[in-house]
Amino acid sequence: MTEPHAVIARIRADLAAMTHQLDRVSTDFAELDRMLAWQSGAPAPVRPPAAPAAPPPPAPRYWPSYLPVQPVPYYPPGAAPPLRNPESKPRSEGWIGKLLAVAGVSVTLVGVVLLLVLAAQAGLLRPEFRVGAGAVLAAALVAAGWWLNSRPGGRVGAIALAATGVATAYIDVIAVTAIYGWVVPAVGLTLAAAVAAAGLALARRWDTQQLGLLVLVPMIVLAPVVTDGITLLLVGFMLALSAVSLPVQLGRDWIWLQAARIAVAVLPLWIALLARAINDRDDPWLAGACAIAALIAIGTGLILLPGTTNRVWMALLTAAGVAPVLAVGVAVDQVLAALMAAAVAAGMLALALAGHRLPGVTPAVRQVFGALSAVAALVAVTAAFDGRVAGPVLLALAVVVAVAGRRDTTARWAAFGFTLVGAGVHLSYSPLFTLLEPVKTSTAAGVSTLVSSVLLASSAVAVLWSWRSREAALWVVAGGVVVYSVTSFTVTAGTMLAGDGAGFYGGHMVATICWIVLAAALFGYAARRSRAERSVPIGAGLALVAAAVAKLFLFDLGTLDGIFRVVVFIVVGLILLGMGAGYARLLDKQDRQDHENTVDVTTDTG
Known part of the structure; x- marks a missing residue:
């Protein structure tokens, strides 16, 4: 008779577990109904106080093997079930195991x-x-x-x-x-x-x-x-x-x-x-x-x-x-x-x-x-090339990259780098002292210097133009590079054409005249710009005029001989006179035009 009682006990336990589970579901539905009613604004249904829930009956001593899972535990309404498997915090000593593992790998x-x-x-x-x-x-x-x-x-x-x-x-x-x-x-x-x-x-x-x-x-x-x-x-x-x-x-x-x-x-x-x-x-x-x-x-x-x-x-x-x-x-x-x-x-x-x-x-x-x-x-x-060819190639590459990649920062920096390296190569084969003393040069070296001089001036202007900078100091540096390039070109060309005597003097005479011509071009450019845009070209022009006059009295006067000294002073003086008169006239004309345009705008507005 023991077996029927055991079956009855199991059935009673199953029914108790199902009853408590249904009671829990009913309580959850009532709670959900109350929350929805509160969110919609309707009065929440009044719930009679629930009788305290009785604890679930103890499970039978021997849980039947044919049931796949244990009964679901009962928790009162509002009570959260405990965490089943809380994650443990990582131990600070975990690196020790990794360090020992790495050491073991190395030693093995x-x-x-x-x-x-x-x-x-x-x-x-x-x-x-x-x-x-x-x-x-x-x-x-x-x-x-x-x-x-x-x-x-x-x-x-x-x-x-x-x-x-x-x-x-x-x-x-x-x-x-x-x-x-x-x-x-x-x-x-x-x-x-x-x-x-x-x-x-x-x-x-x-x-x-x-x-x-x-x-x-x-x-x-x-x-x-x-x-x-x-x-x-x-x-x-x-x-x-x-x-x-x-x-x-x-x-x-x-x-x-x-x-x-x-x-x-x-x-x-x-x-x-x-x-x-x-x-x-x-x-x-x-x-x-x-x-x-x-x-x-x-x-x-x-x-x-x-x-x-x-x-x-x-x-x-x-x-x-x-x-x-x-x-x-x-x-x-x-x-x-x-x-x-x-x-x-x-x-x-x-x-x-x-x-x-x-x-x-x-x-x-x-x-x-x-x-x-x-x-x-x-x-x-x-x-691929030796220095006398590599210099002009790098400077030409700088001009191309500066113009083609003027909208890309990396390209502009690359052009600047090519210019620096190309200028260094040019200076190594045409140092500054060759512009102060007559030096014989071969045809190949002279051609290389002529080409790199033109490309050095072009790359300096192209790089600065690609950055679209209005900094006067940068333009002064670029102007110095152009002046040096012009001087290197004229002196080298004169030496190649007429030797290290007359050719050297003639090259310096032409260089000084070119400096003044460049200054005149800058003043002409400034005269055609608005007042706000004149400062940079005017500053560069004045610096170039000062450099040309200094070269006249500090170098040309004592170095040039005969007709070269006479010609350079007369030509530079005449250009300076023309620059002064012409620049003043252009500025006056532009100021009058600006005034007339202002008056016309005021009249139309009135």
Whole structure:
């Protein structure tokens, strides 16, 4: 008779639980009805005071196995249920575990390198045992990380174990290829790429950037130890690792992983380029590796830009990945170096101009690409031409960029930079003392000076015009550059035509006259402007007149000889007289016209 009573007890408990649940639902509906009535403005229904709810009956001692869930606990109206699983605050000591994990990764990988390299040098164990032990250790570490990731609190340890296993497998493949030579480099690179891709897939599966960093960063230090220095084979392994780590980052905003990817590819190349600069050996393969690194940097940057919030940093990292191409002149001949730099300049300029059509290429990113294009163009010009040709080319480039890119800040700064470098080159071949003493010059040097003088004056005016500046000081600087360029042109032309005697004197005579003519042109320009716009050209004209008069009495009077001295004083004096009379007449005429226009406007208004 015990069994029927047990069934009855279970039924009674089920009915009690259902009754209390229905009572709770009824109470909630009444509360909802009261709230809706209050919001609509209608008087809330009066509810009779509810009798205190009796506590639910205790559950039976043995809950029947056929019921899938426990009874829903009862809570009085207005009482909030307690939090079932409150999240615990992160402990401040969490960084200790991460630090220990990073230390464990580093120490373990150093042990693997010792196993593969130093043991081989000391003759300990057979190569098969060393390589096999590395492979078994790599597989065990990855398996342990996979298992630990499914355990509570095991994520940090799982990431460290898996990263150590993947890096161990990659080092093992490098050793098989570089130390023991069991496979040819092409097979070794393919196998290493497959190992890295499969291992780094865990970073994407577990959604952790740290795993990728713990694989890439140690390779920068440990891989050269395995290959016994920076070799072309090592560069190939690092480029393969950099390339295959891209799919891991797709759809993830992991800027540090991109930085590690660029560092893995670029740092060995810089060391190799530095070694070539010291040893002075040509290596076209190294130049090709630099080109591959640049393509990886540009490609990964364009692919990842739409999905990152750090677009400026992504663009800067792209520029860092391209930088080795601009230094390949130490490893190959200048023609190839110039062509590679010109290709970078053209490619980055195309991205800067058409960047608004590409996803993720913001104006700030376009500025970075434009600046990189300008630097690459500067490198290409200096690599392709010697100084006497590079100077005029850079100044011509400055004029073109200033005029064509006058609405773009990056283009204006690029034009300013080209002007500075071109002016420096011009001064190095035509210093100031050549304008004070007669100096013989060759035809090639003279032609270069003539061309660069014209382009220097043009670039100074074009750059300042592109900035649309009204600062008097800047225009004074530009005027000084123009005056120097005019003097350099006339003195060089006179020396080439009539020698370092009469030609030198004649060139200075023409230079002084040109200064006064330029001042007259500025005063004429000022006379045709409104009163508010006259200050800058008038100031520049007065400064130019003062400089011309000073040159007359301080240099021409004591240096020029014979007819040159007479001509320059007479011509300059007549021009100054004409300037004074003409400028006063133009100003009076303009003032009268302004007055008449004002009177006409007042009359029409009245």
